[in-house]
Amino acid sequence: MISRRSFLSLSAATLATATVLPLAARTASAATPATFGLKLVNNSGSGTVYAYVTGTTPDGRLVLLRADGSPYYPDSPGAAHTPLPEDCAIPVGSGAQVSVPKMGGARVYVVTDAKLDFFLDPGPALVHPSFLNPDDPNFQKNWSFSEFTFNDEQLFANISYVDFVGIPMGLSLTTSGSGTKTVNGLPSGSLDAISSELSALGGNWPGLVQTGGGGNLRALSPHHHADQFGGYLDGYIDQVWQKYEGTDLVVDSQNPGLGTFTGRVSGGQLVFGAESFAKPATADVWSCDSGPFAIPQGASDARKSIVPRLAAALNRTTLLDNANQPTAEDPAKFYQGDVTNHYARIVHAKLPDNRGYAFPYDDVSPGPDFSGAVFAGDPDVLTITVGATHG
Incomplete structure (x- = not known):
C-alpha cells in the first residue's frame, strides 16, 4: 500500500508526516530526472486562473516557483505574517508549463478569478491559504490544491479531498518508459451536487458546506467539524467492541x-x-491520527500496519460485518449504514473511477485502487486539469 500520509512530507511546519518510499516503487533503475514538467490545463470556464507551486527542498529550504519556473527561496522575515515578497503566481490562461525540481511536502494551488495571498512566518515558514479562518484573505476565493513529493526515487502526486472539495482537478502523469497514469478526479460541477446531498442529510452534515459570493465555496471533510459530531459513531463503535x-x-x-x-x-x-487500542471517538475516526490512532515516533511496524486498516474500516463502517480486514472487503458494502462517513460516501459516488482520497487512509484496499495517486520513478510530465466548480 502506498500511503499518501507516509509519502507526502518534508515540510514539518505545514504538512507534517515522514517520507517513506514504498517498497513496491523501488527499482534498480537510475535515479529520477532532475526535474519534471508540470503542465496546467484550464477547463474552468474562467480566463483568469493562477497556479502556485510550493514545497521543501531536499536540504530543508522553503521553495516556491516563479512564473518563469525559476526557484525562489524566501528569507526568514523579521515578523510573523509578513507578505511574501515576490509574486509567485503562474498565469495559466489557456495553458502553462514549468519545470519542477526535487521537493517534498509540496502543493500545487490553483485559484480562479483572483490571485492568492501568501505570507511568511520566521523560519521561514509559509502561511498557507486557510479554508477554516473567515478572516484569511483567501477564504472567500475559489481555490484548491493537489499534492506531490518528488525525490531521487520517484514522483508521487495525488488528488486529495481529505480537507475539502473545491475546484475539480484531474491528474495525468506521462513517463519516459513506464506508461501513462491517470486519475480523473471529480467532474466539473461536482461541488454543487456534493453540497446538495450533504445538505439533504440534515443533522450536522449541512454545516460542512461553505458558501460565499452567491454560491458554494467548498464542502469540508467532517474532520474539520468533528466537535459538532460529538458521539456520532459511538453506537457503531460500541457494537464493534x-x-x-x-x-x-x-x-x-x-x-x-x-x-x-x-x-x-x-x-x-x-x-x-x-x-x-482503546475505543476511538468519532473525531479519532474522522482524522485517523488522534486518540488510539495516533502513531507516535518509534511506534512498532505492527501498530503502523494495524492503525490504517482499523481507521479505514471504521470510516467505511465495515468493521462490524467483516472480521477479516481488509482482505474480505467488498467496496459495494462501503458506507452502507445510516451512520457512516457520508462525506466520503458522496465524494466517491461522484468520482468516475472511484479514485480520490476522501479520508487519510483511503488507500487501504483489498485490491482495487481507491486512492487519487499517480507515481513513477521515470516521470516526464504531470498534467493538472482544472475543471469548473459549478455546473
Missing part, C-alpha cells in the same frame, strides 16, 4: 514480512499481541 469480545478480528498487514495480526477485545481494549 462487543462483537470482538467473542470473535477474532484478523488484520492483514499486506506486507509479507509482517503477515497478519489477530485481535480480541479484552478489558475494553482491542488487543493484538503487544498492541492495544
Whole structure:
C-alpha cells in the first residue's frame, strides 16, 4: 500500500508526516530526472486562473516557483505574517508549463478569478491559504490544491479531498518508459451536487458546506467539524467492541514480512499481541491520527500496519460485518449504514473511477485502487486539469 500520509512530507511546519518510499516503487533503475514538467490545463470556464507551486527542498529550504519556473527561496522575515515578497503566481490562461525540481511536502494551488495571498512566518515558514479562518484573505476565493513529493526515487502526486472539495482537478502523469497514469478526479460541477446531498442529510452534515459570493465555496471533510459530531459513531463503535469480545478480528498487514495480526477485545481494549487500542471517538475516526490512532515516533511496524486498516474500516463502517480486514472487503458494502462517513460516501459516488482520497487512509484496499495517486520513478510530465466548480 502506498500511503499518501507516509509519502507526502518534508515540510514539518505545514504538512507534517515522514517520507517513506514504498517498497513496491523501488527499482534498480537510475535515479529520477532532475526535474519534471508540470503542465496546467484550464477547463474552468474562467480566463483568469493562477497556479502556485510550493514545497521543501531536499536540504530543508522553503521553495516556491516563479512564473518563469525559476526557484525562489524566501528569507526568514523579521515578523510573523509578513507578505511574501515576490509574486509567485503562474498565469495559466489557456495553458502553462514549468519545470519542477526535487521537493517534498509540496502543493500545487490553483485559484480562479483572483490571485492568492501568501505570507511568511520566521523560519521561514509559509502561511498557507486557510479554508477554516473567515478572516484569511483567501477564504472567500475559489481555490484548491493537489499534492506531490518528488525525490531521487520517484514522483508521487495525488488528488486529495481529505480537507475539502473545491475546484475539480484531474491528474495525468506521462513517463519516459513506464506508461501513462491517470486519475480523473471529480467532474466539473461536482461541488454543487456534493453540497446538495450533504445538505439533504440534515443533522450536522449541512454545516460542512461553505458558501460565499452567491454560491458554494467548498464542502469540508467532517474532520474539520468533528466537535459538532460529538458521539456520532459511538453506537457503531460500541457494537464493534462487543462483537470482538467473542470473535477474532484478523488484520492483514499486506506486507509479507509482517503477515497478519489477530485481535480480541479484552478489558475494553482491542488487543493484538503487544498492541492495544482503546475505543476511538468519532473525531479519532474522522482524522485517523488522534486518540488510539495516533502513531507516535518509534511506534512498532505492527501498530503502523494495524492503525490504517482499523481507521479505514471504521470510516467505511465495515468493521462490524467483516472480521477479516481488509482482505474480505467488498467496496459495494462501503458506507452502507445510516451512520457512516457520508462525506466520503458522496465524494466517491461522484468520482468516475472511484479514485480520490476522501479520508487519510483511503488507500487501504483489498485490491482495487481507491486512492487519487499517480507515481513513477521515470516521470516526464504531470498534467493538472482544472475543471469548473459549478455546473
